[in-house]
Amino acid sequence: xxxxxxxxxxxxxxxxxxxxxxxxxxxxxxxxxxxxxxxxxxxxxxxxxxxxxxxxxxxxxxxxxxxxxxxxxxxxxxxxxxxxxxxxxxxxxxxxxxxxxxxxxxxxxxx
Numbered sequence: 001x002x003x004x005x006x007x008x009x010x011x012x013x014x015x016x017x018x019x020x021x022x023x024x025x026x027x028x029x030x031x032x033x034x035x036x037x038x039x040x041x042x043x044x045x046x047x048x049x050x051x052x053x054x055x056x057x058x059x060x061x062x063x064x065x066x067x068x069x070x071x072x073x074x075x076x077x078x079x080x081x082x083x084x085x086x087x088x089x090x091x092x093x094x095x096x097x098x099x100x101x102x103x104x105x106x107x108x109x110x111x
Contacts, residue, residue, distance in 0.1 A: 006085070006092030039069075048074040053104045057085030057092060078104065 007015075019025055052074040056063040058081050070077050080100055085092035 006088055006094070011091075042073045045073075047072075049076070050074075051076045051078055051104070053101075054079040055082055055089060055097065055100065056080075057082050057087055057089035059085065060087045060089060 052070055054063070054066050054070050054077060056066060056079070060082075063079065063081065067077060067079055082089035082093050082097055082100070085097075090097045
């Protein structure tokens with residue numbers, strides 16, 4: 001049975017089992033410990049020259065926040081909204097996501 005977010009009930013049960021194990025969330029939360037330092041380093045680095053694709057679910061995080069941050073780190077930022085998707089857009093709309101990624105990786109970068 002499919003539940004909200006494109007994940008099945010079995011997926012959710014597996015995630016619950018995995019994430020409730022002792023110290024299971026530590027690695028995921030460590031990412032947030034470095035955010036301030038990562039931002040500082042990105043602002044002091046040369047901006048990326050290769051194309052960068054920002055995907056966001058239609059019902060996910062506000063995309064403008066993601067784009068603003070990405071534009072500070074990259075010169076060629078491309079973006080798209082994954083229709084009918086939340087934060088877990090690859091699970092919510094896998095066919096659309098796969099097609100969009102394939103198009104991004106097979107097209108020539110803008111000159």
